[in-house]
Amino acid sequence: RLGDKAAAERIRHIRQTDRHHNFTLVCRDLSEIATYAKVDNQRYRLLKAATPGPFTFILQATHEVPRRLQHPRRKTIGIRVPDNVIARALLAESGEPIMSCTLSLPGDDWPLTDPQDIAERLSKEVDLLIDGGPGQREPTTVLDLTGDAPALIRQGLGDASPFL
Template sequence: MAQFFSVHPQNPQIRLLRQAAQMIAAGGLVAVPTDSSYAVAAPLDDRHAADALRRLRGVDERHHLTLLCRDLGEIAQLAHVDNRQYRLLKAATPGPWTFILEATREVPRRLSHPSRKTIGIRIPDHPIALALLQETGSPLLSTTLIPAGEEEPLNDAAEIRERYQHDLAAVIDGGACCGEPTTVIDLTAEPPQVLRRGRGDPAALGLQES
């Protein structure tokens, strides 16, 4: 059964997040609250992590997985970012956005889109998610916790544990999130294209929805 960590949403107990980080380092999947909805995080360097996340979500390799990062410096190591893209990233992060960017060679090919060689990148604006990233010391592979065949992300930690007790190593209970997924923006398009409208308002970044 997945371990259950009750963590304060504003002042997370580092000793608990350190335990969760150790589970991730060992190859486990961990549900974590973010500024949009609950996500499942996995180690970036684990060869089986991407397949495990895709099975959990019921999606194929064409579905963009997301790299959770601590700051813009980490993004620059994982994605090619030009000046236009950097300005938009700087204005939007941290926040409820996922940006599609061209992956660098630092990103294993198995994690990027098979034909486009792109990857989702995100800096969450949530104390628990950021503290977990600090404890792991590196970006994490993630996906929004939307059950296969459903459209809305799960928002209750107890329900997540009940439904995925045999799939997750741990669930970090930080209380309810806002319950909306991130807004996904393809920065490889010109102009940038809104692929999914979520919590983030594209107009706040000067973008129009098609």
């Protein structure tokens, strides 16, 4: 569940990160985003043009987002709407966003995206692994939409040029 403190701590333990690590909420659609992030008309148009897709957007969090998932000082949250069929089915079934972060482990140059590699390295740490085949090695493009103009935080799979 979204507000489950133990789940967030478990993810931090697996990733070996501290309490300041940013989480992303993976949402099923634009209407769900508006529940968890402050979205005005301009930002809505940007989100509509890029979702679903390989983008993570940093937005001001609403009071619906548990504090432990927000950036501690800025009160922001990363938001995604994936175009992956399995992720979208899980979101539809859960009825709420899913906490997420890139599966990068200390010392690794690339995130883990192959289910076989994940199983070999983390089988004792996770309860369930869904094998949907290898994922994209390149991470999502991260855009910060909290300022007056979008700011590129990380260039990834999505083309950021239309937003900048």
